[in-house]
Amino acid sequence: MDNINTAIKDKREYSDLNLKEVEPITKINLRGKKREFFTKVGQVLSVILPTESNTSTSNQELSALWLSPDEWMIYTNTMNKEIFDRVFKEISSLNYGAVTNVSDQWVCINISGDKLYELLSMSCPFDFSKFKVTKGSTTQTIINHIDVIIHNLGDNNINLFVRRSFSNHLWDWLNDGANLL
Amino acid sequence: MFLINCPYCGVRDQSEFVSGGEAHIARPKQPTELNDDQWAEYLFMRKNIKGIQFERWNHVHGCRKWFNVARDTSNDKIEKIYKMGEQPPKI
Numbered sequence: 053m054d055n056i057n058t059a060i061k062d063k064r065e066y067s068d069l070n071l072k073e074v075e076p077i078t079k080i081n082l083r084g085k086k087r088e089f090f091t092k093v094g095q096v097l098s099v100i101l102p103t104e105s106n107t108s109t110s111n112q113e114l115s116a117l118w119l120s121p122d123e124w125m126i127y128t129n130t131m132n133k134e135i136f137d138r139v140f141k142e143i144s145s146l147n148y149g150a151v152t153n154v155s156d157q158w159v160c161i162n163i164s165g166d167k168l169y170e171l172l173s174m175s176c177p178f179d180f181s182k183f184k185v186t187k188g189s190t191t192q193t194i195i196n197h198i199d200v201i202i203h204n205l206g207d208n209n210i211n212l213f214v215r216r217s218f219s220n221h222l223w224d225w226l227n228d229g230a231n232l233l
Numbered sequence: 234m235f236l237i238n239c240p241y242c243g244v245r246d247q248s249e250f251v252s253g254g255e256a257h258i259a260r261p262k263q264p265t266e267l268n269d270d271q272w273a274e275y276l277f278m279r280k281n282i283k284g285i286q287f288e289r290w291n292h293v294h295g296c297r298k299w300f301n302v303a304r305d306t307s308n309d310k311i312e313k314i315y316k317m318g319e320q321p322p323k324i
Contacts, residue, residue, distance in 0.1 A: 105243065192242075
């Protein structure tokens, strides 16, 4: 269920920046439009999927990130296999929506520190001015030409999701940038 | 380079998008009845005008949704952005 084989196996600390891989962590991609889909997600996961763009919702156990009008990503480090099986059986098997386990597709990097947005802005076209003051905001954009999903946890602390095959390259780039700041 | 206001995500840099070419090209209803010239016209011939052109764009590094853009090709000014399935605006 969880991504046991970590991609980066490293943790770095700089004067105003801390970088580490978050693992093990479960990630689930949900796609659906039907009313039953939203009802089932609420019943099984106890979370209301965000319908406003670039936002997220959370409960004590998991976070749901808006990816597009009919696509979300759930991530958590407490989900057990039974709950995932229930989500799959009650949504995907009944054709209310699509449920895909993407735990091993995405690598989660936690970055915190006062120079966080300076680091990202070194090679990212996204305007972080509103994003960084809105706790819970999310965005999909590119950093150094690499697709990423960013979740703002507040107080200059973000979870950044990157595809596994790009994760080591982005990790090296982030550390190169952190050394220059 | 210019900014595009994605109808789903908001204003983003052009580098997050890819252009899908000219919009509102309808597939022939009876493809088997077309001669080679008509088929080539449908497949390959595009307007490529200087002025306002209707195009399809995809927010490939964001929400991955397609939408339509009315863009002035002479100065990259975007006149209108509208969703797939909507009628092109009169400009």
